[in-house]
Amino acid sequence: MEEIGRRDFFGLLAKGLGGLISTLLAVPLGGYLLSPVLRKAGEGGWVSLGRADKFAPGRPVRVEYSYEREDGWMKTKVSRYAFILRRPDGLVAFSPVCTHLGCSVGWNEEQKNFHCPCHGGVYDPEGKVLAGPPPKPLTQFDTKVEEGKLFIRVA
Amino acid sequence: MKKIYRFLDERLGLEAFANFWLKKLLPPSTNWFFTLGGAALFLFTVQIITGIFLALYYAPTPNGAYASVAYVQEKVLFGKIIRGIHYWAASFLMVIVPLHLLRVFFWAAYKKPRELTWILGVFLLLLTAAFAFTGYLLPWDQKGYWATVVGTNMMGLVPVIGEYILKIVRGGMELGALALTRFYAVHILILPALLVFFLGLHLFLITKHGSAGSWNESKNDLSQGFPFYPKQAARDLVIAFFLIAALLILSWKAGAPLDDIADPTDETYIPRPDWYFLFLFQLLKYFPGKLEIIGAIVLPGLFFIVLLLLPFIDKKPRRAPYRRPLAIFFGGGTVFALVLLTFLSIKEDRKLRAAQAEAARFDPILAQAGEKLFAQNGCEGCHEGDGRIAATGPSLIGAARRHSQEWLILHFKDPQSVSPGSIMPKFDYLREEEMIKLIHYIKSLKKLPPG
Numbered sequence: 001m002e003e004i005g006r007r008d009f010f011g012l013l014a015k016g017l018g019g020l021i022s023t024l025l026a027v028p029l030g031g032y033l034l035s036p037v038l039r040k041a042g043e044g045g046w047v048s049l050g051r052a053d054k055f056a057p058g059r060p061v062r063v064e065y066s067y068e069r070e071d072g073w074m075k076t077k078v079s080r081y082a083f084i085l086r087r088p089d090g091l092v093a094f095s096p097v098c099t100h101l102g103c104s105v106g107w108n109e110e111q112k113n114f115h116c117p118c119h120g121g122v123y124d125p126e127g128k129v130l131a132g133p134p135p136k137p138l139t140q141f142d143t144k145v146e147e148g149k150l151f152i153r154v155a
Numbered sequence: 156m157k158k159i160y161r162f163l164d165e166r167l168g169l170e171a172f173a174n175f176w177l178k179k180l181l182p183p184s185t186n187w188f189f190t191l192g193g194a195a196l197f198l199f200t201v202q203i204i205t206g207i208f209l210a211l212y213y214a215p216t217p218n219g220a221y222a223s224v225a226y227v228q229e230k231v232l233f234g235k236i237i238r239g240i241h242y243w244a245a246s247f248l249m250v251i252v253p254l255h256l257l258r259v260f261f262w263a264a265y266k267k268p269r270e271l272t273w274i275l276g277v278f279l280l281l282l283t284a285a286f287a288f289t290g291y292l293l294p295w296d297q298k299g300y301w302a303t304v305v306g307t308n309m310m311g312l313v314p315v316i317g318e319y320i321l322k323i324v325r326g327g328m329e330l331g332a333l334a335l336t337r338f339y340a341v342h343i344l345i346l347p348a349l350l351v352f353f354l355g356l357h358l359f360l361i362t363k364h365g366s367a368g369s370w371n372e373s374k375n376d377l378s379q380g381f382p383f384y385p386k387q388a389a390r391d392l393v394i395a396f397f398l399i400a401a402l403l404i405l406s407w408k409a410g411a412p413l414d415d416i417a418d419p420t421d422e423t424y425i426p427r428p429d430w431y432f433l434f435l436f437q438l439l440k441y442f443p444g445k446l447e448i449i450g451a452i453v454l455p456g457l458f459f460i461v462l463l464l465l466p467f468i469d470k471k472p473r474r475a476p477y478r479r480p481l482a483i484f485f486g487g488g489t490v491f492a493l494v495l496l497t498f499l500s501i502k503e504d505r506k507l508r509a510a511q512a513e514a515a516r517f518d519p520i521l522a523q524a525g526e527k528l529f530a531q532n533g534c535e536g537c538h539e540g541d542g543r544i545a546a547t548g549p550s551l552i553g554a555a556r557r558h559s560q561e562w563l564i565l566h567f568k569d570p571q572s573v574s575p576g577s578i579m580p581k582f583d584y585l586r587e588e589e590m591i592k593l594i595h596y597i598k599s600l601k602k603l604p605p606g
């Protein structure tokens with residue numbers, strides 16, 4: 001083995017230490033930055049939307065609900081809404097979040113369909129896409145009826 | 156004075172500094188078009204100063220953000236002006252920086268040896284857009300909130316890692332407290348640091364290589380040229396003067412908009428980005444279903460890759476626009492497309508907004524009369540009035556925005572005719588004026604504050 005000169009040695013030492021210091025910092029910093037990806041999503045909870053028999057068949061009914069949600073370091077009461085449709089086989093609850101890029105859809109009574117105010121997405125009363133860019137039907141919440149009350153599962 | 160100057164010069168090398176930055180000779184062909192870069196530099200300085208002042212009050216939490224911005228706007232002396240300048244200068248930058256790019260493009264000043272100057276410039280353009288995007292959320296009002304919902308969801312469309320990007324940008328799945336602090340830190344710490352770094356290099360390279368001057372090289376004889384200071388510096392300051400005057404007038408007369416506080420339950424709100432991103436917004440409408448990624452990721456991505464590589468695609472030394480027909484054709488085509496998309500977006504929204512403005516017209520006197528009618532005709536039996544909850548019928552909050560006046564009147568006369576299956580009785584004995592009073596009362600219904 002050739003003898004390493006003093007200069008080479010210090011050069012190597014400086015580079016090596018530089019690399020080591022960067023790695024030592026990069027690991028915790030990287031993890032810190034990526035933590036939202038690594039965090040597991042919670043199970044979500046059931047929220048009551050009131051009596052199930054108040055939803056008549058025909059058209060989707062808009063219902064507002066609120067619940068306590070963890071928002072990072074704070075707990076807040078958030079208000080959201082859902083559309084409930086009574087079908088022969090039971091109640092379905094649609095999330096109003098457009099499956100395109102997340103604007104809130106509204107029910108258009110004149111045309112009997114859901115309209116997204118952003119890029120012109122239109123869904124039929126069953127949540128299927130009729131027009132515009134949305135790639136998927138409206139998302140449905142998990143639902144259950146207990147003691148005559150309708151519950152949906154929120155994230 | 157002389158003595159002090161000499162003292163400092165010996166220690167700091169002021170003379171060499173001034174020779175490099177101020178006395179550098181410019182080609183005789185340097186003209187007013189060459190002030191565009193300086194104008195961008197000036198506007199960024201304005202942004203940094205006004206931004207620091209805004210940060211003295213700003214509180215980066217969902218509730219604090221909106222309240223603190225409203226406080227600056229309404230209570231702080233000159234708060235409206237400072238906030239207005241910061242808002243309008245952002246808009247100006249989104250015009251001036253692209254114009255500067257076009258100037259450099261048209262003059263073919265990106266060619267050897269200025270490729271790196273150009274590439275740094277492309278990063279500066281991206282930084283400018285990133286400033287605008289992150290700043291828009293900070294007031295936590297409806298427009299910022301919704302523009303950010305859409306904008307971050309676009310990032311989520313990136314194949315494979317989209318969801319991770321989305322979570323990292325928002326600090327989770329939903330747009331909430333964690334997203335706000337992230338956007339704030341990026342806006343006031345990370346982007347300014349990157350800006351100083353890229354801009355410093357940009358300016359250093361500009362001075363190092365000197366201005367490329369006219370595309371007609373015979374007009375670039377430096378022995379006929381003039382130093383940057385005072386002639387070109389004076390031109391830059393003339394532009395800066397007009398810019399600051401325009402900023403002051405706009406912030407005084409128009410101010411910066413502040414919508415209602417962010418509210419995910421208000422589906423009557425029409426989410427739109429600020430005007431300089433409308434072209435992208437419009438582009439998304441043309442790519443349905445699985446193709447959405449083309450408008451959101453592929454086309455913008457290609458655009459920036461071509462911009463970055465331009466100095467290596469168009470390498471021949473010829474610079475005159477008429478000798479680069481292909482480059483000018485594509486450049487011009489892109490500008491045309493961007494302007495057209497923006498125009499189409501505004502045009503398509505005009506109808507939507509007109510309908511909404513009509514629905515929003517509100518008369519408090521009619522509303523008061525309507526409140527009496529609401530009680531006298533037993534509406535309260537089924538619908539909630541102010542604060543009272545009666546569960547038989549749906550909430551009327553926002554109902555007058557969700558439906559047109561014609562619809563509501565038909566509905567009063569015969570609810571089943573427009574809403575089959577409705578159990579609401581007919582109110583056909585009401586006169587039309589009375590119905591309009593009721594509609595105005597419904598418009599006055601506001602959600603009670605939480606708690």
Ligand code: HEM
Pocket residue numbers: 188189190191192193194195196199252253255256259264265269272273274275276277279280283354357361365366367368
């Ligand atoms: C943050 C925004 C920017 C600032 C503050 C800025 C600043 C400047 C300044 C002060 C100059 C000298 C005066 C002039 O030629 O106008 C300049 C020149 C130049 N800029 Fe920028 N710039 C920015 C963005 C860009 C962008 C987006 C590009 C292109 C992609 C670009 C490419 C260039 C080039 C190639 C030159 C040299 C022009 C020549 O030598 O004739 N810059 N810039």
Ligand code: FES
Pocket residue numbers: 098099100101102103116117118119120121132133134
């Ligand atoms: S977000 Fe609904 S159509 Fe784009």
